[in-house]
Amino acid sequence: MPLIRRRTAAGTRTPGVARPRWGRSAALRLDLSHGDPRLVALREAAAAGRWPEVRVTLDGAADGEDLTWLVEGVMMVTGTERWLTAVTEADPRDPLPLLVSGARHVEWAWEARTRKQARYVSEEQFAVFHSRLRTAEELLYRAAECAPGCVAPWYFLQISGRGLQIGPDLAARRFEAVVRRSPGHLAAHRQQLQQICRKWGGSHQQTHAFAREAMLAAPPGSPLGELVAVAHLEQWLDEEDGADFAYLRGSEVVLGLYEAAERSVHHPRYERRRDWTRGFNTFALAFALAGENDAAADLFRVLDGSVTEFPWMYLDGQDPTAPYRQWRARVGG
Known part of the structure; x- marks a missing residue:
């Protein structure tokens, strides 16, 4: 069974690396309201x-x-x-x-x-x-x-x-x-x-430059450091099989991920507001794919089973909890 099932043009998945079978965790939850009771009430009122x-x-x-x-x-x-x-x-x-x-x-x-x-x-x-x-x-x-x-x-x-x-x-x-x-x-x-992503007519160079400039221009503890991880995930998705993991596990990329995490989700001034879990999920996936298991496991432990659609939809558009569960088990989170 593949650990990664990458989205192709036809909406199917192609296998990446092998994975064992893990059981479904009852603790996983895909909360579209991100724990914000206002959103729950808003959606109920809007639906009615x-x-x-x-x-x-x-x-x-x-x-x-x-x-x-x-x-x-x-x-x-x-x-x-x-x-x-x-x-x-x-x-x-x-x-x-x-x-x-x-x-x-x-x-x-x-x-x-x-x-x-x-x-x-x-x-x-x-x-x-x-x-x-x-x-x-x-x-x-x-x-x-x-x-x-x-x-x-x-x-x-x-x-x-x-x-x-x-x-x-x-x-x-x-x-x-x-x-x-x-x-x-x-x-x-x-x-x-x-x-400015390549898939919308931009380039990887543009996304990396934009993400880093936004992070450095923001005060320490800003959530904008998440953009650096997203830019790397976007390029990982765009690389050919074999080159994708080589890219993310390159020393410069790994160091960049750690720098971005330290300036954002790991910074003492970082505030867990609104959809903060999306940033944690994004870094968890990026570190896991980069082979930085301890860093990924730390983030998974903080999340405690809270799954966001992004970025896991890139691996499974139907059930984002599935790749979350698999990667969490793989890195020991």
Whole structure:
């Protein structure tokens, strides 16, 4: 049985190295709310179409980055697009429903596209995808116009723009619009890193440079060090079998991972906020693949079975807990 089942163009997996069979751990949990009770309540209210309850929680966001986090929780709820239109039409100058509806249209568009590679998406699916993204852009630009200081519309415009292939210059301006309002916005940095990945027309050189520059520009303890690990994982995915592990286990890459971890997840000033478990999962996978078993095991012990979709979806898009379990057992975590 393969320990790694790498995603191929057809959505199947190709074997990496051999693995033994391990039993399923009852302690593993894929918590889409990351332990945030606000997200649980938001999703329940959104699923039931209770806008006043959704609004109260969103109005209570601590800052622009927190509002982005909460709206992301709502955008994933299927069916919200059916009642959000009426809310936006009730007060066309209210930025909050425009923001939520725009964000939902972004996710709704990607649902139509099915997240497959372009060659496996039909013309009809692409037509729906682009139509919903254009609607999202209109709503998000209106939200930005009504609330010029709000960071959240620009964050979701990063995602819609990538789907519409707006190009690197305009994408960079949207990212800059976010960081002008919220310099350490982690989610926006994640989106910009994806924007400049080789698979989206960028290069590995760009992703590594961006990740390192963002990490060094941030204060010690910032979660932005996670970007360095992501950049290395992206290149690992892109390498041919055999060269992939050789790349990640190179001394320069390993040293870079340790430096990034020490500046972020291992730093005394690092705060475990919102989806901090995603950063820990990312470093756990990177260290495990790099053969740094003790470093990976330390992170797995802190996580205590808390699994995030990213980065494990790169190994198994159907069940992220499976590769988590396998690698945790392999490194002794």
